[in-house]
Amino acid sequence: EDQVTQSPEALRLQEGESSSLNCSYTVSGLRGLFWYRQDPGKGPEFLFTLYSAGEEKEKERLKATLTKKESFLHITAPKPEDSATYLCAVRGGGADGLTFGKGTHLIIQP
Amino acid sequence: EPEVTQTPSHQVTQMGQEVILRCVPISNHLYFYWYRQILGQKVEFLVSFYNNEISEKSEIFDDQFSVERPDGSNFTLKIRSTKLEDSAMYFCASSDRNVNEQFFGPGTRLTVL
Numbered sequence: 001e002d003q004v005t006q007s008p009e010a011l012r013l014q015e016g017e018s019s020s021l022n023c024s025y026t027v028s029g030l031r032g033l034f035w036y037r038q039d040p041g042k043g044p045e046f047l048f049t050l051y052s053a054g055e056e057k058e059k060e061r062l063k064a065t066l067t068k069k070e071s072f073l074h075i076t077a078p079k080p081e082d083s084a085t086y087l088c089a090v091r092g093g094g095a096d097g098l099t100f101g102k103g104t105h106l107i108i109q110p
Numbered sequence: 111e112p113e114v115t116q117t118p119s120h121q122v123t124q125m126g127q128e129v130i131l132r133c134v135p136i137s138n139h140l141y142f143y144w145y146r147q148i149l150g151q152k153v154e155f156l157v158s159f160y161n162n163e164i165s166e167k168s169e170i171f172d173d174q175f176s177v178e179r180p181d182g183s184n185f186t187l188k189i190r191s192t193k194l195e196d197s198a199m200y201f202c203a204s205s206d207r208n209v210n211e212q213f214f215g216p217g218t219r220l221t222v223l
Contacts (some may be wrong), residue, residue: 043214097155
């Protein structure tokens, strides 16, 4: 059974204070690790897909990295508008559905 | 930018009633999905649909659930006899290839009284 564990559950940062969110996973035959952003009462918004260890993707202040057991979402010099819940999900071999973690609730204080 | 849309945004129903949640996936996508998120919990996969048939379903997707693509644009989730524990946000998603990212709609909040 695929499993995703995200840490920390919640993180409060000052504007400009860089940090990293962790996603640990176990999956049979990784077919993709996905990062989403979710604002309150909204649907997950796609950010990145990573497929193999060593891969990195960047978008504005966010960078996602992948190893064989975990992924990190690095946020550099965050702004208040980066406040959201960040979700990690995996897709295992033979599966259509994504397995999500509980998310990290990120608050950036001005 | 193309997006997945869902209606209604909020549905309130009585226990035991049937509900139909509607979704319009992104127009060139071929794979469609339903997920649910109970308040404060993880997003959970329900079912995937491709080529007019279910391709995968989770343990949650029991006989009271069904999906349909009644025309070339809509994708629906029906719950035949709602239970209190069906109260959740229901998200529709679509993707253009089986291994690529899934794009989610804004969700329908279902409240069962």
